[in-house]
Amino acid sequence: MVRPLELDTPAVTAVKVEQVEAPDKKGSSKPAEQGKAGVRRRWRRSKRAAEPAPQAPAVASETRRLTLEIAPNDPVLAFLQGATGAVDVSTLPESSPAVAEMRASSVELVVPLVASGEMVGLLALGPRLSERGYSHDDRRLLDTLARYAAPALRLGQLVRQQQAEARSRERIEQELKVAQLIQQQFLPSSLPNLSGWQLSAFYLPARTVGGDFYDVMELPDGRVMVVTGDVTDKGVPAALVMASTHALLREAGPRLVSPADVLARVNELLCNDIPAHMFVTCLVLVVDLESGDVVFANAGHNLPYLRGADGARELRATGMPLGLMPESQYDEVQEQIRPGEVLLLYSDGLTEQHNDNGEMFGFGRTGELVAAAKTGSGLVDSCVTELDRFSGSQEQEDDVTLVTLERSSAVRPSRVATEELLLNFSVPSEPGNERQVLARVADAVAECGLDEDALERIKTASAEATMNAIEHGNHNRPELPVDVSVLRTSQGIAVEISDLGGRREDAVADHPDLELKLAGLQTPRGWGLFLIENMVDELEEHTHEERHTVRLVMHVDPTAADQAETDGGVS
Amino acid sequence: MTSDYEVLALNESQSAVIVLTGQVDRDAATNIAGAYDAAAATSPTTVVLDFSRVDYINSTGIALIVSLLGRARAEGRAVHAAGLTDHYRQIFDITRLSDFIQVYSDVDAAVGSATT
Secondary structure, three states, X not given: OOOOOOOOOXXXXXXXXXXXXXXXXXXOOOOOOOOOOOOOEEEEEEOHHHOOOOOOOOOOOOOOOEEEEEOOOOHHHHHHHHOOOOXXXXXXXXXXXXXXXXXXXXXXXXXXXXXXXXXXXXXXXXXXXXXXOOOHHHHHHHHHHHHHHHHHHHHHHHHHHHHHHHHHHHHHHHHHHHHHHHHHHHOOOOOOOOOOEEEEEEEEOOOOOOOEEEEEEEOOOOOEXXXXXXXXXXXXHHHHHHHHHHHHHHHHHHHHOOHHHHHHHHHHHHHHHOOOOOOEEEEEEEEOOOOOEEEEEEEOOOOOEEEEOOEEEEOOOOOOOEOOOOOOXXXXXXXXXXXXXXXXXXXXXXXXXXXXXXXXXXXXXXXXHHHHOOOHHHHHHHHHHHHHHHHOOOOOOOOEEEEEEEEOOOOOOOOHHHOEEEEEEEEEOOOOOHHHHHHHHHHHOOOOOOOHHHHHHHHHHHHHHHHHHHHHHOOOOOOOEEEEEEEEOOOEEXXXXXXXXXXXXXXXXOOOOHHHHHOOOOOOOOOHHHXXXXXXXXXXXXXXXXXXXXXXXXXXXOOOOOOOOOOOOOO | OOOEEEEEEEHHHOEXXXXXXXXXXXXXXXXXXXXXXXXXOOOOOEEEEEEEXXXXXXXXXXXXXXXXHHHHHHOOOEEEEEXXXXXXXXXXXXXXXXXXXXXXXXXXXXXXXXXX
């Protein structure tokens, strides 16, 4: 601590307020000790400009540091703030602990340093060397000095404060840069070279670090797993959750292989650890490089877009985001990427970016870009360019991740070229007309080599799809037609059923659960889409403006033996 | 075309047989509810649904069967099914109705099992 001063010289010493703010001022920049109640303010007496004085000559004028603590409720504060010039310590209230300390340190005179109406420090003086009291002139000189010193002191304090803030900002920025480097290690540093396929990716966090991620893993069976994910929120909290999710996926992916199992497993682990109100959307997709067969499952992530021979369509699969609900189960959806087709996985940073007019980038623009895409890398480029152009002066709102998977268009001809239209007709949107569709589809495919089981399945699927088109697409309005096309394809047959209801967000209902239905927890209805999915070999949905089409595909295996089962009585 | 039904109460086996005809779809809703009421009036332990004269069951029909099954279970009655084509048997499997409804090839087998 400070030794009693030997103020045998007229030492002019600034006693400065270490904290800049006045006692009643809010928004102080220092933490902890700063609150209003009971906080003691530290006053420090220092040499001018607070320089250490190692080389101070051993002359009479010696200055010392005096640290005075003046509590916010010390009566002397009011005194000093009201003072107009130099104040004799002897006139200050004795009840003040600070005054007692001044006296103990032989301070005789104090001059408040006031800048912008705020006391920022004190000049404290010991006894005059001549052992006479301070004269009138002395005091005037001190007043003048105080008037000049106060703004300078205030400025010094502000500079110092800013420097401290800048240092701490710099430290945080430095740490964030390190975090960014670490996070970049989680993302694939280069994409694998896949024979017959081109992978492209783009990742741009909204801040230094982000909550988006993507990954590409080669599986033990030779297939490739592609993962995209998005943690709620952005910045550091999201990045931390992203890191652990990424690690869990890395572990579960090659071990479990099945996208649904991977998501279910990671969900279980995340549910234990994730902070409340945070969750992760994630899409896991496994592609067979030979056949183009794709199986994927979705935990609340944006639906992938496929640019096929006839434009863009979304590949649908739904499920709970990771980390929200233990024991969530995920459905696996099968698809195929044909030669020349491009698949886009993306995060909502793309679709939810706003422009200067407050519009969102949206699915429409995204779908158009996909439909126009020639190649995967071209699609990434056009998305980035278009998003940048669209955003105008708006900041990037959320992390953006894009991954494209393009199958080289080589050997096989495209699907359209090999399709033959067998039948095309319309029915009015009246309940019951599905039976007409069922009968006409059955006639049209009679010669296509479907076995009896497959025939029954396409009949049921066609009827159900028509019912959906009538009820959910055209809302039972008889003047709206349901169009039906029956096509012979290279694989078998396809039935396309179209309505004018546009994109149906709710088309994929929750999987019906009989036990829940019997317990009255789910409506007894809701079997239509479920039946269709289970009847056909492939189910596709696409929407072009208001026209919504469901395509039902049945494969015909020329070598298939007649699978007449001999049924016993009891199942 | 409409759906129709017939209820046969077989008291010695404590089962009631509902013979359904035509289509089990939205048009069958009142008929099926009525048929079950009539069947339940005989206080059977087992209700047998005879589908041998049914040529079409759709998702709405499945919903009707689910509702009927729910009522029967609430009242402590078993539900059996008979005469389903292979295709509709498959649908009973897919929807898991066959976990709750014993499926028999014909009514005799269904009723026979109810007596034992």
